[in-house]
């Protein structure tokens with residue numbers, strides 16, 4: 585079982601960066617929830633969140649939560665600010681080889697997923713969540729909230745899904761996750777009968793198939809015999 589902690593940057597009284605009508609704390613929560621939901625389609629992965637609503641958490645609390653869970657990976661999602669454009673990711677200056685290897689994979693998958701966005705590179709910084717977590721960790725800065733071109737993208741739900749998808753593709757590659765087998769939705773049988781559509785009663789198989797299809801639409805299971 586792979587245990588992932590998803591950390592939506594900021595929250596509560598700490599709104600993070602703001603610009604162009606957007607708040608970092610809202611975007612990070614939306615992205616992280618998308619990541620968590622998408623990971624639900626995979627086997628052998630357990631997702632934890634540092635927050636699932638708009639609340640304040642100290643940076644050390646976030647790291648502590650992941651340490652207590654003995655998580656396999658910690659992913660902190662942020663939105664950048666300060667007059668730039670594009671995507672960048674961070675690990676700690678003393679990051680171990682696993683953290684660096686994971687960053688290489690995840691950074692590349694995110695860049696692939698978000699299309700025509702400036703790649704600002706794989707960076708290192710002494711951020712608290714990178715320093716205090718005892719497992720491989722990455723912090724992503726997903727575009728700039730104070731750049732009009734970037735926020736035009738960040739205002740699109742589709743783009744936020746792409747950002748999440750990139751994170752997920754990276755996690756899937758790093759941990760070799762497999763998709764859950766698709767379960768067929770149970771068909772409702774109104775009266776418990778199975779309708780047999782006799783091919784012989786029709787001029788050709790095409791008509792029989794048409795009737796079978798019509799029955800199916802009405803919710804009646806049918807077979808062509």
Ligand SMILES: [Zn+2]
Nearest residue numbers: 593600662663
């Ligand atoms: Zn931030």
